[in-house]
Amino acid sequence: MNSTLYPICALISLSAFLFKLRVTRTDRSPTQLALAGNFFFLTVTFVVSTPAVWIATSKFVGIVNFSGLLAQSTVILSAACQQLVLLHLTHERDTAWRKAVPRLTGLSIVLLGMITLFSAATSIGERPTDFALTKAQYYPAYLSIYLIGYAANQIDIGIMGWRYARIAPTPWLRRGLRLVAASMPFAMIYTSCRIADIIASQFGVTGHPWEPVAQLAIAGTVLKTVGWTMPDWGRHLTTASERLDRRRAYRQIIPLHRELTSHLPEVVLPLGEKADLRTRLYRCLVEIRDAQWALRTWMDPAVAALAMQQGQAAGLEGANLAAAVEAAQLKAALQARREQAQPATHVATPRMEEPEDLAAELSFQRKLSRAFTATSAPAVTHTAYLVHATNITDTEKKDA
Numbered sequence: 001m002n003s004t005l006y007p008i009c010a011l012i013s014l015s016a017f018l019f020k021l022r023v024t025r026t027d028r029s030p031t032q033l034a035l036a037g038n039f040f041f042l043t044v045t046f047v048v049s050t051p052a053v054w055i056a057t058s059k060f061v062g063i064v065n066f067s068g069l070l071a072q073s074t075v076i077l078s079a080a081c082q083q084l085v086l087l088h089l090t091h092e093r094d095t096a097w098r099k100a101v102p103r104l105t106g107l108s109i110v111l112l113g114m115i116t117l118f119s120a121a122t123s124i125g126e127r128p129t130d131f132a133l134t135k136a137q138y139y140p141a142y143l144s145i146y147l148i149g150y151a152a153n154q155i156d157i158g159i160m161g162w163r164y165a166r167i168a169p170t171p172w173l174r175r176g177l178r179l180v181a182a183s184m185p186f187a188m189i190y191t192s193c194r195i196a197d198i199i200a201s202q203f204g205v206t207g208h209p210w211e212p213v214a215q216l217a218i219a220g221t222v223l224k225t226v227g228w229t230m231p232d233w234g235r236h237l238t239t240a241s242e243r244l245d246r247r248r249a250y251r252q253i254i255p256l257h258r259e260l261t262s263h264l265p266e267v268v269l270p271l272g273e274k275a276d277l278r279t280r281l282y283r284c285l286v287e288i289r290d291a292q293w294a295l296r297t298w299m300d301p302a303v304a305a306l307a308m309q310q311g312q313a314a315g316l317e318g319a320n321l322a323a324a325v326e327a328a329q330l331k332a333a334l335q336a337r338r339e340q341a342q343p344a345t346h347v348a349t350p351r352m353e354e355p356e357d358l359a360a361e362l363s364f365q366r367k368l369s370r371a372f373t374a375t376s377a378p379a380v381t382h383t384a385y386l387v388h389a390t391n392i393t394d395t396e397k398k399d400a
Contacts, residue, residue, distance in 0.1 A: 003051055005215060009222060010046035013039050016225050023232065030096070031088045035228055038081035041074040042221060048074075069118045072146050073111055079153035080107050082180075082224070086160040089168075103156070110149030117142035140198045151191045158184030161227075172234030179227030186220020189213065243277075249362055250281050256369035257284045260291035263334055267291050282358075285365055292326070292350040298333040299350055300343040319364055322352035327371035 017039035024032050047053055054067040083103050087096040158181045165177035193214035197207035207214075261268050267290040271283060307328035311321045329350060336342060355361040 005219060006046045006049045009219060010043055010050065012222055012225055013042040013046060016229050017043055019229065019232065029088070030093065031085050034081045034084040034088070038078050038085070038228065039225065041078035041081065042225065045071050045074045045078065065118075069114065073114065076107055076111055076114075076146075076149055076153070079150065079157065080104060082157050082228075083153065083160070085228070086157065086164060090160065090164050103153075107149060107153070110145055113145040114142060117145065140201060143194060143198060147191055147194050151187070154184055154187035154191075157181075158187075170231065170235075172238070173231045175234065176227040176230030179230065180224050183220045183223035183227070186217045186223070190217035190220075193217065246277055246281055249366055250277060250284070252366045253281075253284055253288065253369040255373045256365075257288055259334075259372070260288060260295075260330070263337065264291045264294050267294060281362070285358075285361055288365060288368075289351075292330065295330065295333040295337065296350045297346045298336045298342055299329045299347045300332060300336070301345060301347050302343075303332040304329055304347055304352075319353055319367060323364060323367035323371045325352045326350065326368055327374075330372060 017036060020032065020036040020039055024036055048057055048067045048071045054071075057067045057070065058065055080103070084096070084100055087100050090096070091099060161177045162181035165174045165181065168174040168177055193207065193210050196210065200207050267287045269283065269287070271280060275283075304325055307325045308321070311324040316324055329347070333350075353364055355364050
């Protein structure tokens with residue numbers, strides 16, 4: 001499993017490291033530099049843990065199982081970098097470094113202890129596939145000090161990540177930190193497996209039966225990598241999603257816009273051929289509202305009252321009900337205008353809903369367009385057909 005799993009993890013970590021290097025060209029804040037260091041150390045960990053590289057590295061250095069010490073040391077260094085990231089996200093720079101000192105001191109003690117105890121393990125020969133198991137059996141002190149440092153740091157990272165996720169300023173940072181915190185159980189599974197190795201060794205047995213669980217738990221590190229990079233690539237997903245949503249919105253409201261402006265071409269302002277979709281969509285919203293006001297004198301209050309009654313009877317409420325009523329009014333007004341049958345009195349306003357902002361306006365006009373184009377039935381009875389089109393969930397609302 002090591003020969004397949006670790007190269008995959010190494011490739012993911014290396015990709016994140018190279019991506020973060022590009023970021024540090026313009027942003028060399030402690031947070032970005034620590035993240036780059038984190039991905040670098042993770043890459044070294046997984047590359048060295050690959051059996052073929054493990055043997056070659058130890059042979060090159062000339063120290064038996066040197067790769068084991070290197071891999072586990074870079075795990076500790078990676079955890080230190082992650083703590084620096086979270087401390088600098090949570091506190092001002094001076095406070096962050098002050099709080100980092102005891103943590104870094106503790107990790108330094110762990111590394112010194114590991115190096116000191118490592119020399120006792122050089123006589124057992126190269127162990128590229130079960131180094132930790134062999135350590136647990138013959139040198140439990142080495143593995144114990146490593147596990148203490150590893151577990152303490154993973155718990156600290158998980159807690160800090162979860163706490164800051166509650167107040168993080170951007171959605172993708174919040175999601176990324178939650179994912180980082182969610183990886184803590186994997187670290188605890190790995191730690192538990194290694195503790196079980198130490199206990200099992202005292203009874204003359206090894207932990208080979210649960211070794212696959214320990215190795216898969218290490219893959220939880222991938223969750224951290226995804227979480228730490230999520231604020232960088234997540235915003236591009238949001239941008240792409242917004243573009244797709246604008247296209248859907250434009251396709252949804254253009255039938256209503258086309259129908260109204262075919263009768264009232266005077267409300268249309270010419271746009272250049274190079275106008276982007278955002279501009280065309282905005283103009284459609286404005287021109288639909290302008291057309292509504294232009295048709296106001298053709299809107300009979302009785303139509304609005306009957307449409308309201310029918311909509312309520314059908315179970316519509318809120319924006320869905322308002323869209324149904326406005327659609328019925330527009331249908332009736334267009335019909336009256338074609339027949340030159342202007343009502344004796346007209347409505348004071350063609351609008352049943354006053355959205356707070358542009359996003360809410362777009363969401364409402366999508367409902368209005370669906371209601372308007374749901375059927376070609378006559379204006380008043382048309383309301384009964386609007387139920388299916390307007391009684392929908394607000395899927396257009398975007399993550400703020």
